[in-house]
Amino acid sequence: MVSVLGLLEAKESAAREVIERLCDEADRILAELVEAEGSLERLVIARETVAEVLNGPAVAAKEAAVKDVDEAPAGVMVVPRRREGLSVRVLPEEYQRVMAVVGARDGVRARDLTVALGREAVPAKIECVRSMAKRLVARGWAVEETPGVFTPAAGSRGPAAAG
Template structure:
């Protein structure tokens, strides 16, 4: 019987050694996985930051440059200084309309004005992003948040303490 017990003890010892080896291997793999996930996260953040930086002047990245030889694209600008993608957001003045804004900013203001007319209490950046038909990824959401905050800084929108963006009350409408 001692030999059978000895065999069982040897097998148990071998199983313990194997378990310890696998635990060490699992720890190594988990550590490597953690490092790889950290690298991935940094790369995703960097890509998001780059996309936001490139999209900051206007949401349309594909057409930021206007060809000076193209007379069709110059016609609206010559007609009244119509904004183009990439133009600076002007400060809101009395009587100014959303037409003074670049198309991407105008869409945000018009969307929020429409939301207010149906009794809405403003929209969060994520809700704005969804209503604009953009993909709900951090880079797009932060790009829209950045644009909306720029509109707040230029007096086109207001930001509630809860983080909701709302259109600013129009001065001429209040007077009439």
């Protein structure tokens, strides 16, 4: 006769395996996303460089200014690299919300950040928010000095911050 506890332990083990498999898949997809973003960034730089060489720096600068507004495909949130004089207001609205929460605390974990954004604290939503926070880290808007704890980068606190 099989015990109820034994059945529950077997189901728990199976659920853990599913979670581990899905986490591995999410990590793989995130790595592919980072690679694709890097490739896109290199292509944009190459196009801008060629435009500058062919048309001169004035035309390339004008094209770059227009590109920031018009070039993003519909539905894609473009997170620019942080640089001197750039305000968090250039970030897509959802990333501005993430930065507002990160800036209001002394380090925040993805789960707490998810809840603060008004989302349900389920693994899929937490991973989505973690991915956003890591993208902000990769682009220089936030830092992750302690693994899993996000803080704003120096000079990027608040919606009016520049730097």
